[in-house]
Amino acid sequence: MTDPTTLQKTALFTAHxxxxxxxxxxxxxxxxxxxxxxxxxxxxVREAAGVFDISHMxxxxxxxPNAAAFLNGLLTNDVAKxxxxxxxxxxxxxxxxxxxxxxxxxxxxxxxxxxVVNASKIEEDRAWMGKKIPAxxxxxxxxxxxxxxxxxxxxxxxxARAFFGPGWPEPKRNEITTYSWNCQEILxxxxxxxxxxxIEIFFKHExxxxxxxxxxxxxxxxxxxxxxxxxxxTLRLEACLPLNGNDLSDKRTPxxxxxxxxxxxxxxxxxxxxxxxxxQKSEGLKEKLIAFRLKDKGPPPRPHYxxxxxxxxxxxxxxxxxxxxxxxxxxxxxxxxxCATPGTGLDxxxxxARVPVEVVKKPFYKRVG
Amino acid sequence: MSNLPEQLRYAxxxxxxxxxxxxxxxxxxxxxxxxxxxxxxxxxxxxxAQITAGTTVAVIESVKAASDIYAPVSGEVVEVNGDLVKKPxxxxxxxxxxxxxxxxxxxxxxxxxxxKDAAGxxxxxxx
Numbered sequence: 001m002t003d004p005t006t007l008q009k010t011a012l013f014t015a016h017x018x019x020x021x022x023x024x025x026x027x028x029x030x031x032x033x034x035x036x037x038x039x040x041x042x043x044x045v046r047e048a049a050g051v052f053d054i055s056h057m058x059x060x061x062x063x064x065p066n067a068a069a070f071l072n073g074l075l076t077n078d079v080a081k082x083x084x085x086x087x088x089x090x091x092x093x094x095x096x097x098x099x100x101x102x103x104x105x106x107x108x109x110x111x112x113x114x115x116v117v118n119a120s121k122i123e124e125d126r127a128w129m130g131k132k133i134p135a136x137x138x139x140x141x142x143x144x145x146x147x148x149x150x151x152x153x154x155x156x157x158x159x160a161r162a163f164f165g166p167g168w169p170e171p172k173r174n175e176i177t178t179y180s181w182n183c184q185e186i187l188x189x190x191x192x193x194x195x196x197x198x199i200e201i202f203f204k205h206e207x208x209x210x211x212x213x214x215x216x217x218x219x220x221x222x223x224x225x226x227x228x229x230x231x232x233x234t235l236r237l238e239a240c241l242p243l244n245g246n247d248l249s250d251k252r253t254p255x256x257x258x259x260x261x262x263x264x265x266x267x268x269x270x271x272x273x274x275x276x277x278x279x280q281k282s283e284g285l286k287e288k289l290i291a292f293r294l295k296d297k298g299p300p301p302r303p304h305y306x307x308x309x310x311x312x313x314x315x316x317x318x319x320x321x322x323x324x325x326x327x328x329x330x331x332x333x334x335x336x337x338x339c340a341t342p343g344t345g346l347d348x349x350x351x352x353a354r355v356p357v358e359v360v361k362k363p364f365y366k367r368v369g
Numbered sequence: 370m371s372n373l374p375e376q377l378r379y380a381x382x383x384x385x386x387x388x389x390x391x392x393x394x395x396x397x398x399x400x401x402x403x404x405x406x407x408x409x410x411x412x413x414x415x416x417x418a419q420i421t422a423g424t425t426v427a428v429i430e431s432v433k434a435a436s437d438i439y440a441p442v443s444g445e446v447v448e449v450n451g452d453l454v455k456k457p458x459x460x461x462x463x464x465x466x467x468x469x470x471x472x473x474x475x476x477x478x479x480x481x482x483x484x485k486d487a488a489g490x491x492x493x494x495x496x
Contacts, residue, residue, distance in 0.1 A: 022406075038432040299412060322430075351435075
């Protein structure tokens with residue numbers, strides 16, 4: 001159990017206390033799991049907007065004339081496809097083709113890249129990249145300097161426009177722009193982890209609390225609520241967005257996780273694990289990450305619950321929760337490939353009893369319009 | 370400030386019991402439902418089950434976790450609250466009323482003496 005005195009605090013820790021947040025330990029950080037309640041916050045993001053403190057995440061800058069080549073030889077997606085101001089979801093694999101981290105990389109300029117990585121993997125990512133980085137490429141871990149917020153929901157962009165004013169260069173989907181707020185440079189990216197439209201905003205610590213409260217104030221008439229990690233998890237699960245440590249791990253390849261569209265096996269650059277993925281693709285997958293739901297009311301699926309087909313165990317849950325939007329339990333699990341077809345009926349074991357579930361198409365939830 | 374009806378007895382594990390004759394009605398306290406936050410599922414014992422004080426008799430699931438509910442007394446389960454199947458959120462809304470969990474025919478009424486009164490439970494939760 002982590003000693004609470006060694007937990008890190010974001011620059012918004014005091015702000016969360018002022019807002020009466022319930023704080024928990026997450027990846028070595030004091031983070032708000034909820035303010036008013038997970039279901040209430042989840043619904044706010046689906047119906048209006050929510051703002052999440054994501055300051056625990058890592059921010060790396062990679063620059064130099066060989067930066068693009070280095071990154072393309074490190075990550076699965078094709079960095080060469082990025083235009084200035086564009087970002088892409090990508091993965092960093094080990095030599096076994098399994099996942100070290102999933103991240104978003106943004107090209108700020110031809111020789112300048114901004115990477116946002118998972119909080120729990122900052123040290124490991126830095127160490128891995130540090131071992132491989134050539135002399136001419138400059139790497140800088142700025143995680144300790146940056147705070148960040150995710151503003152997400154159908155009203156998120158309206159709130160951002162009202163808050164930033166007409167001078168704000170609004171990024172299109174997956175784009176990132178720079179803006180000056182109160183004479184401070186901030187980055188705004190049209191990305192997120194909820195299945196809703198929205199932006200992620202990166203800025204230096206010094207302005208964090210002012211920015212956060214000013215944004216909450218500006219968003220109040222639109223129904224903006226502060227939201228914690230509890231709602232962040234139920235939202236991303238409904239959207240079938242994987243969580244490193246649960247759905248992704250150093251025991252699984254991204255092909256097994258169904259993330260083939262974020263892997264370029266045809267790009268010339270050779271990244272760690274590429275050969276393993278090529279082999280896996282030609283041989284076929286033995287296990288796949290599937291989405292499943294309870295067919296009726298019942299206990300929510302939880303990580304590590306087992307899945308059965310008759311008497312045979314065929315899989316294990318990696319993520320699970322009640323779905324506040326859909327009203328039934330949902331989960332992700334790795335199952336034997338022949339049990340992975342949507343429509344397949346399986347049994348979930350909960351406290352010794354079997355509960356019927358069904359494999360479904362991903363995602364559980366998708367915003368239309 | 371947590372709601373604490375005076376006429377109930379309370380277990381340290383946050384269950385309450387209201388005894389009428391030989392039968393006790395059991396639920397969880399306002400403090401407990403607040404700690405759990407949004408309740409999404411309640412796993413109740415079977416009618417007829419013989420239960421021992423202090424053992425797990427039910428499970429209440431919130432969004433993030435499953436919490437064990439302990440029997441405050443020993444006896445036989447004579448009724449369970451079917452309303453909680455369709456509306457588990459009653460536990461948050463009305464923990465002392467509509468969200469009673471089960472009724473139990475007490476086999477050892479002297480066990481009630483080990484439970485706290487409202488003042489004792491209030492002191493435990495720091496009220």
